[in-house]
Amino acid sequence: METHVALLPSAGMGHLMPSLRLAAMLASRNCKVTILTAQPTVSAAESNHLNSFFSAHPHIQRLDFHVIPLHSSNPHDDPFALQFEAIVRSVHLLPPLLSSLSPPVSALFLDIAAAECVDQLADEPSLSISYYILSITSARFYSLITHLPHLTLEGSCNNLQLPSLPSFSVSNIPPVLFNPENIFTTRLISNLRAVSKVKGVVANTFHWFEPETIEALNSGRTMITLPQFLPIGPFKYHKSVCENTSLPKWLDEQPAKSVVYVCFGNRTAMSKDQIKELGEGLLKSKQRFLWVLKSVKVDRVEETGLEELLGSSLLGRIKEKRQGMVVKEWVQQEEILSHPAIGGFFSHGGWNSVMEAAKSGVPTLDWALNGDQRFNAEAMEKAGLGLWPKHWGWLGERLVKSEEIEEKITQLMEDHKLRSMAQKVGEEATKAWEIDGTSEKVLGQIIEMLKLKV
Incomplete structure (x- = not known):
């Protein structure tokens, strides 16, 4: 049976573009790919790029996911953070969409900003699929945020040392993470609690670029149990995404x-x-x-x-x-x-x-x-x-x-x-993408895992 995977991108071009590139990479390895596009989008740039991408990749299926809009009375709230929240709150609408696809979907790749969806989807009896997270940041920052629900940042000294990981400079941590009431921070922590339920974390980085951190993440000696970290970067560029x-x-x-x-x-x-x-x-x-x-x-x-x-x-x-x-x-x-x-x-x-x-x-x-x-x-x-x-x-x-x-x-x-x-x-x-290159090998490993699920 054909391997069929679905992807759920999040809001903003910085989140959307890696998802589209990953979709094209999976499709190039003979996977049938469906992209769940959250509607309405936050910006015209997202809509334009989605239209361009699907025009250039007619073999990749588009399925609109109409989320329940989340409105805020605070004009300073980030519209993209509100969209992240809206996607998660609309997760109950996903099972019927995923179940309607043919052949059946064997895996769902979610942007890390929507990872909390896994909590509900994993318990859905109508679905029997594997879940993967797409990380759009460095392995270095990912290693910090995965531990964020277990850290107390307030009052931290200059450096933060976590088991098996390189130490972090507290001054490099974005100020928003010190505010537990911020919508971005609360959403991030909620998403990270679902990380333990996914089969792997696909990342746009490569082993040579961040060897110490990548090896630490996959060492099994971190403070918390983490899924396999799968670096397959730099993501391949598909000119047709922005052909206009x-x-x-x-x-x-x-x-x-x-x-x-x-x-x-x-x-x-x-x-x-x-x-x-x-x-x-x-x-x-x-x-x-x-x-x-x-x-x-x-x-x-x-x-x-x-x-x-x-x-x-x-x-x-x-x-x-x-x-x-x-x-x-x-x-x-x-x-x-x-x-x-x-x-x-x-x-x-x-x-x-x-x-x-x-x-x-x-x-x-x-x-x-x-x-x-x-x-x-x-x-x-x-x-x-x-x-x-x-x-x-x-x-x-x-x-x-x-x-x-x-x-x-x-x-x-x-x-x-x-x-x-x-x-x-x-x-x-x-070299990472040559035959036997590190990213080439890991992508092959992901494809083999997907085939086992079919």
């Missing part, structure tokens, strides 16, 4: 390794003052740059113009010097990072970005702004992919001045040792 985008023609006109690509993700919004300091720093560095600028927190169409964000003076000098290009529309990041003109990446340290840079061997400057990004930057720096100026702090803690930005961008683009180390990372990322 194109590279700026300006990039094709630039010399090899001469451009620094600047992008801080889909959900990071800087203040206008910080945007201007960043722009000044880019100009002062005298390096060519391609800057994807964002001014709103939710990944949706921008309404604020470039002149309003940058100021007419700064925007005028950028155009006059012809040193760089600033865009506000969605770009296909992995395609840009693999372009021969790109010589460096100035990023927020989102894990998708780290893995995409690793795959292309592009030296990276990480300004960890929020969430898991300090842990990600720590893993990135340790692997030799790039630089992490820890003293810049979390987003909004202080105004990072143009001179500081200039200094780090110059180092990023002109340090030959850094470039050589990043190239080595790219070579190891490629």
Whole structure:
């Protein structure tokens, strides 16, 4: 019988894209794949990418999962965290959907933000399937959050030591996790309690990049019992997911390794003052740059113009010097990072970005702004992919001045040792997917486990 698996992505492009890539990877290994798409989506970007993906992958089935909307009276609540909550609260609607699929589903892959669904689904008599979690963060951060329900962070000293795992710097833990009342924190802890019921955790990382942490997670000597950690990264890129985008023609006109690509993700919004300091720093560095600028927190169409964000003076000098290009529309990041003109990446340290840079061997400057990004930057720096100026702090803690930005961008683009180390990372990322490579082997292991369930 054909192996049939279902995937339940969560909200936000940072969650959706890894799920789509995993779906395509499983489909390429002769699995029948159905994606349960939570409706309505939070943003237009999600809807557009889903439509594009299914158009390009007609062999992958789409099944809309209409969740019960969760409304909040607090305007500061994260709309994506509310969608995570809505998905979990609508879990009782899933069994009929899953039972209707043919051939029967042997496994369900859930985004880690919806892991709590396993608690209810595992006891559903109409289903006899295996459950896997998709982790979209570093093994380093995953190892912390799996222990979060068992930790008391308040009053912790500078370092936190857990059995068999590398020690954690408390200053790297996102401040939101110190607030037990925050919706994100409560949802995360609820999800993590379901981890023990899943067959494995599939992760977008690879053994060479985080060997110490991955080996510790699979050692059986951690403080709590964890499912098998299955690293199959860097996730393979499928251009057709964003086939409606194109590279700026300006990039094709630039010399090899001469451009620094600047992008801080889909959900990071800087203040206008910080945007201007960043722009000044880019100009002062005298390096060519391609800057994807964002001014709103939710990944949706921008309404604020470039002149309003940058100021007419700064925007005028950028155009006059012809040193760089600033865009506000969605770009296909992995395609840009693999372009021969790109010589460096100035990023927020989102894990998708780290893995995409690793795959292309592009030296990276990480300004960890929020969430898991300090842990990600720590893993990135340790692997030799790039630089992490820890003293810049979390987003909004202080105004990072143009001179500081200039200094780090110059180092990023002109340090030959850094470039050589990043190239080595790219070579190891490629090896992970060669025959007998670590990620190739683990994906084969997952496919064999799925076949046993059929």
